[in-house]
Amino acid sequence: SIPPGVLPLRCQPPVWGRATRQPPGFPLTPCRAFSNNKIQVELDQSSGVATMKFKSPPVNSLSLDFLTEFCISLEKLENDRDCRGVIFTSAVPRIFSSGLDIMEMCGKSTEHYAEFWRAVQEMWLRLYGSNMVTVAAVNGSSPAGGCLIALTCDYRIMVENPKFSIGLNEAQLGIVAPFWFKDTFVNTVGHRVAERSLQLGSLHPAPEAHKLGLVDELVPEEKLQEKAAAVMAQWLALPDHARQLTKSMMRKAVLDRLVAHREEDIQNFISFISKESIQKSLRMYMEMLKKKKS
């Protein structure tokens, strides 16, 4: 139903920067079952439920390419009348998503930082404001931006393995989660838990995350997809229109805040990330990760 090369946007703002620069003849794969490089999408037409599987080894990091694919895929589902809900999960063992790709924030141009940050904003705006039911099936660790994706869904189910952890751990890296990460966190776990967890940059093992309300439910790994489908069916039993209006009522204030301060937020990100001290600590962090690997 979507003509190739045209990306219909659900609503005027937010317009996702990159999409408008897509060359007109860009061949989009057919909507019903498509897979690009980093995300695999399947739509079960009988249930109206799509699954978006993150498949960007080694750790599903949120690179500009990943975010681009994410937004295009989400947009296509959003505009597909046969799709009413999406389950997000990982095809990579033991990791849901490691969060924003540090490579995109290190040693790049101001223009690149702006483009990257706009894509992060766009991902959140589209997902937090989605009309579809969104369920995170968290089958691995989920730090920083990975945690944000989960928080931005309507419901979070996590594998009960205490080796898997989740949290906005930006402070550990010497950086600060932006205000809309914080707003999403506060809306989920309340002000006090957010204040403590964000300042400590805590990564909460699954059982603790559940206790704090960061995830709604824990299940054994082999039950995860079944449980996600059952939760989805429960949410889809409601009439879409009333559910969507209710969701919008709950989330509008926080969404509007980023829409109103979007360019300012990009400038803040650029000036923060461009600091030599921040660049240095990110480089050190990457060195550490490389040593860990080898």
Place this chain on the structure above:
Amino acid sequence: SIPPGVLPLRCQPPVWGRATRQPPGFPLTPCRAFSNNKIQVELDQSSGVATMKFKSPPVNSLSLDFLTEFCISLEKLENDRDCRGVIFTSAVPRIFSSGLDIMEMCGKSTEHYAEFWRAVQEMWLRLYGSNMVTVAAVNGSSPAGGCLIALTCDYRIMVENPKFSIGLNEAQLGIVAPFWFKDTFVNTVGHRVAERSLQLGSLHPAPEAHKLGLVDELVPEEKLQEKAAAVMAQWLALPDHARQLTKSMMRKAVLDRLVAHREEDIQNFISFISKESIQKSLRMYMEMLKKKKS
């Protein structure tokens, strides 16, 4: 102390629409013990505690007449210096209140919808902003507007029977709770529980409602009135003035929001409820209720 036919209003806004149109000679029953059609009011002068018993079978639905009586009764108590607290409970077995009367929202004129919605607003404005201590003794199920009455009190005690449930289940009927229902809900259970419960239109059995913080306490049915009296005594042990100022400080932001957007909220209600799709789904719901009865 209140001359017949005059309804002294505690404060300028909110002025309750209907009251001003009350004919001057309308004979109000004496304040100390009065019963109209749908609500039975008793004031124990020694304790300063009134009880308002909902007595509108079969399900204490909040019709325009019920809301009118509710506001008049509450206003009389509010202006009675001998009354410092009110306990709300039901005289109908197994139901506290079934919420807004669907008959008032189905196949009526725009003027009627406006009058009805203004009365719903008025009930909430007066109750949420009451200077008296308000305790809900929830002795039966309490969906939608029934739940709102409970949430709007200072304290909620519910019979521990798991067959009794409570919640803002509007979404189940294809309609949306207005923003001030939502604000009251969020102030009680926090953002996350509200987001999930409102989108699913959940009716929570008493034990679950207690766990979520939707009610403060569970008691066996035979202990309910005794417990309500004990809680009331605890709250009345505080000096009225400091307690009232504190209550106002906690609730002012949310009250002010409706006062500022009252006419807009009425227009929203009218345009929403007048939609043929909504009318159709309300008619179907009423059919279902009728079949259930017979």
Place this chain on the structure above:
Amino acid sequence: SIPPGVLPLRCQPPVWGRATRQPPGFPLTPCRAFSNNKIQVELDQSSGVATMKFKSPPVNSLSLDFLTEFCISLEKLENDRDCRGVIFTSAVPRIFSSGLDIMEMCGKSTEHYAEFWRAVQEMWLRLYGSNMVTVAAVNGSSPAGGCLIALTCDYRIMVENPKFSIGLNEAQLGIVAPFWFKDTFVNTVGHRVAERSLQLGSLHPAPEAHKLGLVDELVPEEKLQEKAAAVMAQWLALPDHARQLTKSMMRKAVLDRLVAHREEDIQNFISFISKESIQKSLRMYMEMLKKKKS
């Protein structure tokens, strides 16, 4: 590093009223270890952690002198590069702090009330906005303003003795906690718990306070200092800059609100406290305390 007689202020507003009137030659004790009349300060330079011990028997009440010392001491530590965190505790057995000194609010001049209230505001503004990690080691009861100090820290550890209680019990005295006490309370325990606790003027025994989230942790009295040091070490493991920016993001809205309404808040306090009815009830309360003592 701080020249005697000069009190460098970390940021322009808030300017603490009294400090500017300090005589130029006022001899400040050296920063590293100083003790005035009412508060004993020790800085462990190896860990970068200071301890502020309240030592103003019989009950560490927050007099104008106490608040003055508190602010000067905090300011000195804030400007000392060797100090990264402060632990607040009491040197008086069984009491952390009894809160605002009623003597300062009874039978004094308007000017005195203004000066006193400005000092209370200043204490809160400096502590809630502190760049240092602040840990309350609550080793005794902590009503009203004593509770506020604990709430204003980053983390609260309380001795598990159920005879020690904590809460904003202003309503019990017929007075009302100002909006920024309330904001701090809501940010800690959420709206519902705050609404109920503030209206009832509840003093919560340690175990209940822990259950409500008013304190983060309970320990046996003999483990308190050790635990406070361990918590402090955990918070100091984070890079200061990211932690400080995160803290500021979480607290800015509430801090800004007092800064914007500071003079208005002082006027409110003066007109409230000057009422004969309030003066009378404070006098009665003091009589009661005197009788209790003898």
